[in-house]
Amino acid sequence: MPQLTAYLQKLKSAQHIYIAYSGGIDSHVLLHLCATYPELKAKITAVYVHHGLQPKAESWAIHCQQQAAQVEVKFQLLRVNAFPKNGQSPEEAARDARYQALEKLIHENDVLLVAQHQEDQLETVLLQLFRGAGVQGLAAMPREIGFSQGKMLRPFLDVSKQSIQEYAQTHHLTWVEDPTNQCDDFDRNFLRNQIVPLLKTRWTNVAKTVSRSANHCANAQQLLNELAENLFAQVMTGSPLNDWQSCTSTLSISKLLQLDSNQQQLVIRQWFKQQNLQMPSTDFIDNIFKTVIAAKPSAEPQLKKSGIVIRRYQDKLYCSKDLPGFKNLEGLVWVQSENQILLPDNSILQRYPAHSGIPVSLWQAANVTIKFRQGGEKISLAGRKGQHTLKNLFQENAIPPWERDLIPLLYFDNILIAVADLWLSSQVQIEHQELCYKLKWQKLS
Secondary structure, eight states: OHHHHHHGGGGGGOOEEEEEEOOSHHHHHHHHHHHHHHHHHTEEEEEEEOOOSSSTTEEEEEHHHHHHHTOOEEEEEEEEEOOOTTTHHHHHHHHHHHHHHHTOOOTOEEEEEEOOOOHHHHHHHHHHTTTTOOHHHHOOOOOOEEETTTTOOOOOTSSSSHHHHHHHHHTOOOOOOGGGGOOSSSHHEEEEEEEHHHHHHTTHHHHHHHHHHHHHHHHHHHHHHHHHHHHHHHHHHTTTTTTSSSSSSSHHHHHHHHHHHHHHHHHHHHHHHHHTOOOOHHHHHHIIIIIISSSSSTTTOOEETTTTTEEEETTTTEEEOOOOOOOOOOOOOOOOOOEEEEEETTTEEEEEEESSSHHHHHHHHHHHEEEEOOOOOOEEEEEOOOOHHHHHHHHHOOOOHHHHSSSSSETTEEEEEEEEEEBBTTTTOSSSSSSSEEEEEEEEO
């Protein structure tokens, strides 16, 4: 395959080259071809992911190890649990398990090579089309993409299946055949076995032309991404007290409503992308506007999806994890010897030495507990007269109501000393002392 020579030569700068190696014809040709470059061979590791789904998987692993030895490259076996969870298809479960395992291998300057080819791209475009995907979905698989700390490359993406078969025959390669490839119960197999051959009787170069369309969609998507980023920057607002806020950003509702409907869709999708969330459907985005944004000012609308909830407070739109409050939770004891405490929402409250803050002597002499808001709590603050209810402080600082019950309250012998790292009681606050603690509240995930 001379057309790949220049492309594969670029791999010389990689630290490690991992090849996703199933033992099938496509990945075997990729492994064999890469191993013909002496400057690459020492960097190559063939990786077989054992899904545990096929009775022959163990023998396939042995075959793959033997083939890697024949071309004199390193071999690694990864065992994964690929059984589908509720709502997952077997194909999706296997793919997710495979990529999660491979991600752990890839560090900075490493590359992962996968053997998807032109016909695979055709199948992907068709599947996305039948699912009603937009431009991003129809762009299908990219030739190169960031993966873990390195990159994933698809050198064969413009190579036909016929070229791969011819290479395998010319070099007398042996490979394994997965019997499930003939099972038309799977959507991709149905396309591969029934639909694509029929299409090729009418349009001989359909894989090549559809692959070209995917490239056009990828180029268009790149422009849309740039537009989405610019619009998002205009609409995004920082969360109040951003260090502890469970969502990474909020959207200004008034600014969002100044955009046309297409631009609004782009901004919402960019918002989800920024938070590494599954892309919302068009219907879900429509519901954000109908259910949340268009609700009466006095309402407290919520829209839930896959563990996240969309809410509105004042002029801001919030997207955060769907977490319960902790009003009924008993106080958590902060062990004196520990510098941090893990909270029920997987956040931590830490103490660290400082020249001002809570005197260490007071901390050591107290029974230290963490509680959560019940209602009616008050705290005195330095520079302000009297005591202040937490409700008023939260309102002054535009903290949304649903966040308030998640904020940890620090008590010394049942006296409220601090509200997370937001406010410290003037009763204990001391400046310019050597032995003090300050607090830091942060999310772990």
